[in-house]
Amino acid sequence: MGFGPYFLLASLEGLVTAAVLTLTALGLSLVFGVMRVVNVAHGEFFMLGAVLAWAISTAFAGHPSIGFAAALLVSPLVVGGVALLAERLVLRRLNYDPEATIVATIGLLYIVQQLALTFYGPDARPVQAPFNIRVTLPWFGYSGYKLAVIAAAIVLVIATWLVLTRTKVGLVMRATQYDRETAQAFGIPVDRVYAGVFALGAMLAAIAAVLVVPIQQAHYLMGRDPLLLSFIVVIIGGLGSLRGTVVAAVLIGLSDGIISVFFSPTLAKMLATLLVALVLVFRPQGLFGAATR
Template identity: 70%
Template sequence: MGTGPLLLLATLEGTVMAAVLALAAVGLSLSFGVMRVVNVAHGEFFMLGAVLAWAVAQAVPSAPLGFVAALVICPVLVGALAYAIDAGLLRRLKHDPEATIVATIGLSYILQQGALSLFGPDARPVEAPFTLRLQLPWFGYSGYKLFVVVAAALVLLAVWWVMTRSRAGLVMRATQIDRATARAFGINVDRVYAGTFALGAGLAAVAAVLIVPIQQAHYLMGHDPLLLSFIVVIIGGLGSIRGTLIAALVIGLADGILSMLYPPTLAKIFATLAVALVLVFRPQGLFGARP
């Protein structure tokens, strides 16, 4: 393959990566933006979405039907779990930022253990709903991967619409800006928090269901998405949805292209250091809307 086609392939792979990453990262960004908490268990919500997708696909005999069922059921289940966790656990901690981090670290261990005990240590494949292959002049490319990009874009559009145009979004933004005033105006802040946490977790689960026909479901698969989501959210500016989307695109593409050119470990070292330095020297992020 020549340089041009190789770059095209890398860009395609990067776009798929960026799409899934954007979903997961926007989920993390929502809970940070509205609730001011860092959810370390976010990667485990992603993992749960993937593992549950496998379980649902097992229960439904037809592959396309199983996939669709998973796409509907898993985010709802994961969202419901997240709602319960916020209401039963994080609310008791009054969403204190540091205590929440420690608690969600504990939670991530428990969720990993749960997945390991219920589904075992093996990687589980899920069949793609269709096996269309697009033949380009230089190489064939999976039609499913392009579907992932479109699906993720649609979900993100829906999130954007909810945040900017709907009443629920207005309530969430009001809570984000001033919790006390929102409460004075009769907004049930507890419910908004739990709802936001559930929405964030649900988005991670959607990302996972979409990715699971490409990667396999595994109880330790939450680590990388967590780290990458962190990177995206921090580079994008903590709590800024727009910045998160731009950062997801940049980092997804960069990751896709760089990992074809450099050893992945080296790329990860630089990415991690870069993120730490951004937080130190530019805490508002590179694409943050406001300082």
């Protein structure tokens, strides 16, 4: 296979990484943007989504698409419920203090991780893809499921963008993001907005995880890389910026795919981390960061 097709293959792999990363990072970015909470447990919501996807899909007999569809529906809802509970029991009681919530979500990370180890075990387990279609290109065949993951991410990002910019719910979320106190003075129940955003952020991570488990296997430690990469993405893109998150996720995902294929995955992570350092030095608010109060 020549360089061109090889590069195309690497780019497609990078786009799959970018798709999953966009959804995961979008959740983290929303939570930080609106609530000013750095959710260190975000990767564990991703892991929980994947583990639940395995549990739900294996509970269904018959065609894999039935179990997968059930997982895609139920897993994000359960993870959203867990996030709501964490928000109510922990973050709200800390009054969303930025420093205290970092420590609290580190604790949450270990609780969720150890619960997964206890009840799910240390093994990595596969989830069957809902369909096995091979798209034939002139140079190679490519997984139809992976292309579907890219399409699903695009649809979800557009849906999130429409909700944020064209609906009253989105307007309320943006107003809360820009000025919590004034939002309250105009009848916005900030606590409820925070609870909803925290759950939505976790659900986006869970959806990303359900989409990725037919490609990777579900494992109780699988939340670490998505967390690191999500932080890289939101710092480069600008905390709380939807546009920045998408651009940075595509940039990091593509470079990760291409560099991993041509050189090594470690070099890809090193370069991404270096890019974060450069952004922090020369443009601390990120590429598309917005001023907030």
